[in-house]
Amino acid sequence: MSKVLSSDSSEKNDGVAAVDRALVIATSLANSGSALTLTELSLRTGMYKSTLLRLLSSLEKAGLVVHRNDKRYALGPLAFVFGRAFEQTNGLQDAIHPQLVWLVNQGTESPSFHVRNDDEHRLCLMRIDSNHSTLDRIRPGDLLPIDRGAAGKVLTSFGQGLPAKTLNAQDLLFTSFGERDPLCGAIAAPVFGPSASLVGALSVSGPLERFSELAVSRMKSLMLKAAQEATQNLGGKWPLVG
Structure with missing residues (x-):
């Protein structure tokens, strides 16, 4: 008999998947060397634009990503904070x-x-x-x-x-x-x-x-x-x- 996941387990799995996707987005922006359009991000990450927009909204609120006036996405100031913290901690x-x-x-x-x-x-x-x-x-x-x-x-x-x-x-x-x-x-x-x-x-x-x-x-x-x-x-x- 197949095991049915509880709602808590399902939510945890969804949360982990969302974090994984967010990290893929941040890594893609970090490795690009320049700001990217939504289409370019979709090609680099393999994600649908609708999924990207939802995750990018959360990353923008956190300051890890910024949406520029030219409609391109780039790493935000939180990335710099992380980098400085890494240097200071180590x-x-x-x-x-x-x-x-x-x-x-x-x-x-x-x-x-x-x-x-x-x-x-x-x-x-x-x-x-x-x-x-x-x-x-x-x-x-x-x-x-x-x-x-x-x-x-x-x-x-x-x-x-x-x-x-x-x-x-x-x-x-x-x-x-x-x-x-x-x-x-x-x-x-x-x-x-x-x-x-x-x-x-x-x-x-x-x-x-x-x-x-x-x-x-x-x-x-x-x-x-x-x-x-x-x-x-x-x-x-x-x-x-x-």
Whole structure:
């Protein structure tokens, strides 16, 4: 005999589905890079316009979405509040940003900091351009594939946290040459938090032509220093390096 859901269970399921759809809308707006029309949102989310209008109305009231005068939808001020709260709660800005500045001052390629977004993507949280005239194109908020690039290798390799065994310096450094972008190279190292949990990946990236053997060796040394300092700033324990 099939089980009939109670009205309470049905309402809970409807509520969860509505939250899931609202998050899909907010994520679509965040990833678009520009405001979207209702038609564009419908194509991106796969939702009917009637469903979108109902959910957008609730998101507007909360301040997570704004409906502009040009009839397009964009993220609202609540998204900024969430972003600031994330930074303050995790202490990332104070712990990571000084290391990005330090790396630039040492003459490295452009440094950035990445975290896992989902099983397929990593998210660039911070980025500072290097002092070089030609740069790669990465900006805070960019979603990048987690299965390609030096930072992606860090996030997948240390996803379960820091292993108990003693590591060599090379175990903490990852490189990529032309993987995500055929014209770009990158070097990345992990940043750990309390309880040896992985916080994210610190990386430097730029045109592949500037990743000579000498430059890579120098930047690897600088990356280890920056990642260790960031880890200690977050109250994490840097691994023993054999």
